[in-house]
Amino acid sequence: MKAFSVRPAQHTYAVMELPDPGLPGPTQVRFRVLEVGICGTDREICGFHYGFPPEGAEELVIGHECLGQVDAVGEQVEHLNPGDLVVPVVRLPCSDAGCLPCVEEEQDFCNTGNFLERGIKGAHGFMTEYFIDEASRLHPVPPHLRKVAVLTEPLSIAEKALLQIQEVQERLPWPPPKELNAVVLGAGPIGLLGCMAFQLRGYQTTVYSLEPEDHPKAELVRDLGATYVCARNHDLEALDRMVQPMDVVYEAAGAPRLAFQLLKYLDHNGVFVFTGVPGEKPASELDMAHIMRNMVLKNQVVLGTVNAGRKAYANALEDLERIEERWPGILDRLFTAHIPLSEAEHYLVGESRGIKNVVDFTQVLS
Numbered sequence: 616m617k618a619f620s621v622r623p624a625q626h627t628y629a630v631m632e633l634p635d636p637g638l639p640g641p642t643q644v645r646f647r648v649l650e651v652g653i654c655g656t657d658r659e660i661c662g663f664h665y666g667f668p669p670e671g672a673e674e675l676v677i678g679h680e681c682l683g684q685v686d687a688v689g690e691q692v693e694h695l696n697p698g699d700l701v702v703p704v705v706r707l708p709c710s711d712a713g714c715l716p717c718v719e720e721e722q723d724f725c726n727t728g729n730f731l732e733r734g735i736k737g738a739h740g741f742m743t744e745y746f747i748d749e750a751s752r753l754h755p756v757p758p759h760l761r762k763v764a765v766l767t768e769p770l771s772i773a774e775k776a777l778l779q780i781q782e783v784q785e786r787l788p789w790p791p792p793k794e795l796n797a798v799v800l801g802a803g804p805i806g807l808l809g810c811m812a813f814q815l816r817g818y819q820t821t822v823y824s825l826e827p828e829d830h831p832k833a834e835l836v837r838d839l840g841a842t843y844v845c846a847r848n849h850d851l852e853a854l855d856r857m858v859q860p861m862d863v864v865y866e867a868a869g870a871p872r873l874a875f876q877l878l879k880y881l882d883h884n885g886v887f888v889f890t891g892v893p894g895e896k897p898a899s900e901l902d903m904a905h906i907m908r909n910m911v912l913k914n915q916v917v918l919g920t921v922n923a924g925r926k927a928y929a930n931a932l933e934d935l936e937r938i939e940e941r942w943p944g945i946l947d948r949l950f951t952a953h954i955p956l957s958e959a960e961h962y963l964v965g966e967s968r969g970i971k972n973v974v975d976f977t978q979v980l981s
């Protein structure tokens with residue numbers, strides 16, 4: 616079977632031939648990969664800035680945003696059957712018996728840092744024809760979500776952020792006000808899916824990004840009932856005047872300077888959530904005294920979050936359904952290309968284009 620792999624040490628990538636995976640073990644499931652979404656992390660790996668092959672291997676099969684269809688199940692597997700749609704999780708627990716999060720299968724909170732991530736760190740990913748995984752790590756997908764379920768993994772980032780915000784705000788001794796404002800930094804797939812999740816939960820959401828006001832992404836934001844503000848026409852002060860009070864910031868741009876500057880405008884009891892992973896950048900000046908003063912005097916919380924636990928995946932699947940109901944067809948507008956594996960390279964390297972590009976394994980493999 617074919618797979619897209621990267622050899623970080625040699626700085627090469629290729630569609631390669633892998634042996635067929637064989638039959639699943641008693642607690643395992645074999646699934647046929649239907650779709651794999653391409654994201655910034657895959658592009659970084661293909662640019663050799665990140666990505667680690669499994670121990671002893673030279674190559675890493677990439678791909679972590681996956682939708683599959685069950686093809687064979689082990690004899691002890693009860694909740695899945697051939698034909699079922701599934702979304703696998705990315706992160707695998709570390710092997711340290713003392714790591715409570717991993718022991719409890721909440722490896723997104725791994726304490727040791729020795730977790731593995733499919734397609735990213737120490738474990739092969741899903742950009743291949745067939746895959747065998749533990750049944751416990753597969754989320755069943757209702758058949759009517761077939762067209763959009765490849766978005767489960769990127770949406771799970773916002774879902775985990777929302778769970779974290781909820782937990783953090785339980786510190787407040789009163790119920791949250793009805794109208795809360797959220798600013799989403801960045802209008803990539805993580806930002807746009809984040810905007811949908813915040814809108815679903817009743818936040819008044821403003822997306823702040825570089826695309827002009829007449830860009831299809833800006834239109835999509837407005838169609839969600841949210842506000843789009845172009846960062847080229849409005850500075851952060853202007854944004855602050857438009858969003859009063861700024862209760863939550865969901866950072867999905869990976870632009871550290873902008874993010875920390877925006878931190879200055881976070882309001883009383885606000886929460887600032889980082890999800891972007893910026894590359895190494897030279898140190899830059901920041902108004903640290905102002906930020907620190909605000910954080911103390913305004914009881915602010917700044918937190919980072921990496922995807923995602925069981926609950927966040929389950930919420931993502933539920934929300935895909937709610938998004939489809941509330942804004943029919945809007946998720947389709949995130950998809951800018953469905954391509955066969957043979958064309959994946961054009962979307963993995965070079966200039967980034969579109970919003971969510973998907974490798975479609977039901978198209979002819981060549």
Ligand SMILES: [Zn+2]
Pocket residue numbers: 653654655656657679680769
């Ligand atoms: Zn991704």
Ligand SMILES: [Zn+2]
Pocket residue numbers: 708709710711714716717722724725726727728729730
């Ligand atoms: Zn761990």
